[in-house]
Amino acid sequence: MNEADIKFVEESFKKYYFDHFDLIKVPERASEREFGYQKFNSGMIRHISIKSDKELHLLFMQNIPSDVYCSNAYYSFPNLPMNEKDWKEADLIFDIDAKDLNLPCRTNHTVSICNQCSEISRNSANCIKCNSIRLEKKSLPCKNCINASKIEVSKLSQILIDDLAISPENIYVYFSGNEGFHVYVRNSQFQRIGSKERSELVDYIMFRGMIPETFGMKKFKPDRSSFPDFDEKGWRGRFSKYIFGSKSKRSKIISELITNGYSSFQKTLDEASRNIGVKIDPNVTMDVHRIFRLPGSINSKSGLTKLHCKDLSKFDPYVEASFLNDDTIEIVANCPIQFSLKNKKFGPYDNEKVTIPTFAAVYMICKKLAILA
Secondary structure, three states: HHHHHHHHHHHHHHHHHHHHHOOOOOOHHHHHHEOOOOOEOOOOEEEEEEHHHHHHHHHHHHOOOOEEEEOOOOEEEOOHHHHHHEEEEEEEEEEEEEHOOOOOHHHHEEEEEEEEOOOOOEOOOOOOOOOOOOOOEEEEEHHHHHHHHHHHHHHHHHHHHHHOOOOOHHHHEEEEOOEEEEEOOOOOOOOOOOHHHHHHHHHHHOOOOOHHHHHHOOOOOOOOHOOOOOOOOHHHHHHHHHHHHOHHHHHHHHHHHHOOOOOHHHHHHHHHHHHHHHHHHHHHOOOOOOOEEEOOEEEEEOOOOOOOOOOOOOOHHHHHHHOOOOOOOEEEEOOOOOOOEEEEOOEEEEEEEEEEHHHHHHHHHHOOOOOEE
C-alpha cells in the first residue's frame, strides 16, 4: 500500500474509532490479558497491558492501528515476555473461515494479483500477462460463503451444548471482519486445559480419527446390534442419520456395510468426517498463547468490523459490519468481480477512475484492487 492510500485508510479508520467507541470495550478480566496491535506497513507490537476502556481508546487515537488484538489467555503478568507471563488459563476460541470450506462458488469471486508484474485478473493459475505463477489470491466472499460458514457455526454450537455440556450463555459468535466467524467459549470447564487436550477436543469436533469399532464395525464377526441407532446422542447418532438416511433403510445399509468389510467402513468414516465434521481451523483452537482480533475493531484485510452476532441467522456482514462513511472519493479501481456493500453493488472495474463511497473504496484498497486517483 502506498503512502497516499495508507493515509486515506488511516484517516477512515480514525474516524470510525472516534465515532464508534461504544463498540470497542475491553473484555472481562482485561488486566490479565495481553493486547497487541499493528500499524500499516509495520510489524506487530505485543505484550501490552490494558486495564480499562479509557486506556484502550487512547491506544486507538494515539496510534491509528491497522489491526488490534487481545489474548484468549489470562496471565499474571501480561506485559512481560511470553516465558515470564505465568499462564493461568484461556478461553476456547474456534475459527470458521469460508476459505477452508472448499465451496464451488469461491472460484467465481477470487482475484489473482501477479507478484511479478502486478496484473490483476479473475482467478487463474498463471498471470494472464507475464505467465508467472507467483500469484496472490484475494477473495471477495459472497453470501453463499457466509451462509455456509453460518451452518458450520450452528453445527459447532450444537456439539458444544449437547456433547460438551457448555451453557449457551457462555458461547459468543463474532463475524471476523473478513471471511468467517470466531466462536468464543468463556467460563467453561475447559478453561485450564492445555494445547494437547485442546487438540483432542478439535479432533472430536471435526470428527477426525474415529475408528470403526466405535460405530459398530469389527474386523471379525461384526454384530448388527452394535451399529448406532437414530436416537443415540453424540457422534454415533449423527453418523447414523448421515449413513442410513432414514430408519427404514438402516437394516439394509448395515448388511451392505458388513458385506463391504472393515476397510471399506473406514473409508466411509473418513467420508463422513469430511461431510459432517465441523470445519474449523485446528491450529487456532490449540494455541493457548494466540492473540485474536479485538471485537469492535476493523479488519485491515477488508475495512469491515469484527462484530458480535446477536442473531446469526439474520446477520448480514456486508450491511451490518460496514461502518465506514459514505463520503465519496475518486479511485482507480481494477476489480474484475462485482461485490455488494450496504445494499449497493460495485464493479466490475477495469483499471478505471470511479467515484464511490469511502466504505467501498477502503474495501477495494484493503484487497489491493484499487488506489487513490
